[in-house]
Amino acid sequence: MSDTFVVVGGDAAGMSAASKAKRDDPDLEVVVFEKGEWVSYGACGLPYYVKGEIQSLEELVSVTPEQFREERDIDLRTGHEVVAIDPDDRTVTAESEDGTVTQSYDSLLLATGAAATEPPVEGTDLKGVYTLGSMSDGKELREYVARAREDETFQQPDRGPACQYLEDCTGPVAVVGGGYVGIEMTEALAANGFEVHLFQRGERLLPAFGEATSEAVADHLREQDVRVYLGSEVEALEGEDAVETVVAADERVDVEMALLGTGVRPRTALAEDAGIELGPTGAIATDPYRETSADDVYAAGDCAEATHAVTGEPAYVPLALTANRHGRAVGQTVAGRPTTGGAVAGTAAIKAFDVEAARTGILDHEEAREAGFDPVTETIDANSRAGYYPEDGTVTVTLTADRDTGRVLGASLVSEYGEGAVHRSHAVVAALYEGAAVEDLENYDLAYAPPFNTTWDPVLVAAKVLSGELR
Amino acid sequence: MSDTFVVVGGDAAGMSAASKAKRDDPDLEVVVFEKGEWVSYGACGLPYYVKGEIQSLEELVSVTPEQFREERDIDLRTGHEVVAIDPDDRTVTAESEDGTVTQSYDSLLLATGAAATEPPVEGTDLKGVYTLGSMSDGKELREYVARAREDETFQQPDRGPACQYLEDCTGPVAVVGGGYVGIEMTEALAANGFEVHLFQRGERLLPAFGEATSEAVADHLREQDVRVYLGSEVEALEGEDAVETVVAADERVDVEMALLGTGVRPRTALAEDAGIELGPTGAIATDPYRETSADDVYAAGDCAEATHAVTGEPAYVPLALTANRHGRAVGQTVAGRPTTGGAVAGTAAIKAFDVEAARTGILDHEEAREAGFDPVTETIDANSRAGYYPEDGTVTVTLTADRDTGRVLGASLVSEYGEGAVHRSHAVVAALYEGAAVEDLENYDLAYAPPFNTTWDPVLVAAKVLSGELR
Numbered sequence A, B: 001m002s003d004t005f006v007v008v009g010g011d012a013a014g015m016s017a018a019s020k021a022k023r024d025d026p027d028l029e030v031v032v033f034e035k036g037e038w039v040s041y042g043a044c045g046l047p048y049y050v051k052g053e054i055q056s057l058e059e060l061v062s063v064t065p066e067q068f069r070e071e072r073d074i075d076l077r078t079g080h081e082v083v084a085i086d087p088d089d090r091t092v093t094a095e096s097e098d099g100t101v102t103q104s105y106d107s108l109l110l111a112t113g114a115a116a117t118e119p120p121v122e123g124t125d126l127k128g129v130y131t132l133g134s135m136s137d138g139k140e141l142r143e144y145v146a147r148a149r150e151d152e153t154f155q156q157p158d159r160g161p162a163c164q165y166l167e168d169c170t171g172p173v174a175v176v177g178g179g180y181v182g183i184e185m186t187e188a189l190a191a192n193g194f195e196v197h198l199f200q201r202g203e204r205l206l207p208a209f210g211e212a213t214s215e216a217v218a219d220h221l222r223e224q225d226v227r228v229y230l231g232s233e234v235e236a237l238e239g240e241d242a243v244e245t246v247v248a249a250d251e252r253v254d255v256e257m258a259l260l261g262t263g264v265r266p267r268t269a270l271a272e273d274a275g276i277e278l279g280p281t282g283a284i285a286t287d288p289y290r291e292t293s294a295d296d297v298y299a300a301g302d303c304a305e306a307t308h309a310v311t312g313e314p315a316y317v318p319l320a321l322t323a324n325r326h327g328r329a330v331g332q333t334v335a336g337r338p339t340t341g342g343a344v345a346g347t348a349a350i351k352a353f354d355v356e357a358a359r360t361g362i363l364d365h366e367e368a369r370e371a372g373f374d375p376v377t378e379t380i381d382a383n384s385r386a387g388y389y390p391e392d393g394t395v396t397v398t399l400t401a402d403r404d405t406g407r408v409l410g411a412s413l414v415s416e417y418g419e420g421a422v423h424r425s426h427a428v429v430a431a432l433y434e435g436a437a438v439e440d441l442e443n444y445d446l447a448y449a450p451p452f453n454t455t456w457d458p459v460l461v462a463a464k465v466l467s468g469e470l471r
Helices: A012-024 A043-051 A065-070 A135-149 A162-168 A180-190 A207-223 A269-273 A320-334 A365-370 A421-433 A438-442 A458-470 B012-024 B043-051 B065-070 B135-149 B162-168 B180-190 B207-223 B269-273 B320-334 B365-370 B421-433 B438-442 B458-470
Strands: A004-008 A029-034 A075-078 A081-086 A091-096 A099-104 A107-110 A114-116 A129-131 A170-176 A194-199 A227-229 A234-238 A245-248 A252-254 A257-260 A264-266 A297-299 A348-352 A355-361 A375-383 A394-402 A408-416 B004-008 B029-034 B075-078 B081-086 B091-096 B099-104 B107-110 B114-116 B129-131 B170-176 B194-199 B227-229 B234-238 B245-248 B252-254 B257-260 B264-266 B297-299 B348-352 B355-361 B375-383 B394-402 B408-416
Touching (some): A012 A065, A043 A180, A065 A075, A107 A320, A135 A257, A180 A257, A194 A245, A207 A355, A365 A375, A394 A458, A408 A421, A438 A458, B004 B012, B012 B065, B012 B320, B043 B135, B107 B320, B135 B180, B207 B348, B207 B355, B365 B375, B408 B421, B421 B438, B438 B458
Parallel strands (some): A004 A029, A170 A194, A170 A257, A194 A227, B029 B075, B107 B297, B129 B257, B170 B194, B194 B227
Antiparallel strands (some): A091 A099, A355 A408, B081 B091, B348 B355, B394 B408
């Protein structure tokens, strides 16, 4: 009899694992339980759907449930919520409209993802308060925008940044949290004419991106007439039935809607109930092959820890590429070829209106010191193209290295959209993975031609300056 | 008495060395002999000047002779041609309008650059036959374009690709050679309404970029109504006084002008006359610190060899970044801190109309086998942005690795301009320098967000596919 591989959760990690396992070992029986109706969807695209640049949720789905079932021969059971795992009996129990089923497994993958967190304040249950964690959240938000615009089937962003249309502005609305979701949703809402008030608890937006990038993004949002409140923790959402006022430390702002983008937490309850260990980050602990403390039980994606490429320590970085990659690795492993899927570097990218930014590795000096490094950082501005080239712009690069070894620890880049901050970060990611020193990075023969950089790409300029500092 | 550092040649390598040496050791006497009047100019920008996107040659100059003399305290002698070196006496002899001078040195840098080659055919001395090797070449070509346009001070490209205006086309003109200069000048001329006939001896444009990129560029040039002749070696240029006809193997084309872009050769005569050794590539041989066979005589830039990052063997790659970097390294070395400046990977980038491309490392299988590798290549097409993102395009990636070790050997990428083929190549360059295997590259945590790539960047997709092939 053939082995059975059971997957809990049908998004990036789960479906990557299921697909890869079945492809590599067609004899394997692959069963996926997904509690909702959507699988394998691009949650990263939700802000663009709400904005109106994407017209249907279906466009975010890379492979449909029918394709998984019919073309990939995967036993995909949507509408099935797994409520218990028994690692001793090697079974999972799932509930659906049709009742309860118990399914035995030889290998099991927990790919339960993460849930949007809500700030611990009064009023988050008022009407008009949203999060953006799921396809249905996206649908509700788009419907909200459509209602506010009085245009139910709008096909594109309405009016550009609110600044241009303040006299007939929709809104005002609040976005709580200045991370990826908060900023992407700020753009989505402002582009539809909403007056957006963005509240960030700490002193910087995108704090993981370092000071220079955070400030560039904040400046740019303000240029777009977004009201940015830094160091402004939201203390309550007030209203009768629906939200009417956001109360922060020094502000009271009347709003018609509030979007909470205050991060995510790993969904670990199922694992915990089964006695599976969590790691120091609070996500499910795994070995390099993503195996948990229970034999033949794996965890991957936004519910699980990974290993940091720079520190070698457990890290929780719930992003799409890792979910895909680790899911795929588990698929290969259970199909007979053990695969780690590699480490994570905390790399992330964001577009905010006409600015793009990326970050990777360790930038924060305290974090670097805790990992045993003696961090040194330089920030430089460099031309994005040859100075004489007509479309010249600027890229700001922040580069951090260890003083003793010169090892590259992390970087953040920001530029106008289209000037390449994000793709230019790739060289630094590679350097991190290879344990390269700044002097190595400085000597990379990166592609040059006048339309793409100055003779020294901005990353090389940063390496050159930091390398000088390290001597 | 302070030491004297003499530099022969005042472009990228020479002025980088002079500037760095003087900055690091202000007591050093730094003398630069440059036979022309221009120093430190961006020859890479000349096609854009001819095209009309840059308005004056001065814009291509990053530092003026006056700045070198006054701000950087460098004894820069333009209009001085060095005619002899005596490594035993440690002197150079230079001629100028004012006569002959002999200058002694403690350290000497040969930065004599490269000269445009001409194909060994009849008629290259006819009027209307141009090369693009120097600022004065650029000036003449722009004057030619201005005359043909009957607009002496044109401020921008005139009419877009010739295809749109064939009925009132200027030209026809020939471009001989399908490398960087040939293709960039094809764009410059076609954008001004010339009917351009591009002759390439071999079967592929940009042969170093591999088949997929070469074909993509050729297809795109044809879309722009450039007449591309492949496998068409030019046998003669014919004309009474000025060029009138290009004669190739199977073609006779009447033209009003011909631009020769058939490569460059290192200027080594001065070194050879002084008994300094050339290497296997025909350029000046150097050690890792760019020192030649003569003590304290260095060579850097387009006249000298470098070491290839993948093979460890001597390589001749006359491009701007290496010249800058090795010049700077020599400057550091003579100022007391020996610096290699690193290897080269043969990385290059080009924009051709609305297409961009980059290549790095070793793609050619014969070349790879000669270096002791067993090459395997895969070419993939991948989305440049999330499939659902509105501005979606395609990036074609060709990736070559060694079968036994999995080591990444080289890559070529091509995309629409703006879709990131060039900047995405940076990750592969880094992988080459670090001796990374395809499986390592596959696991890099490259920055992802929907406006910049699919969850797997095209480079990761290529690595994933090639990695599968290697098992």
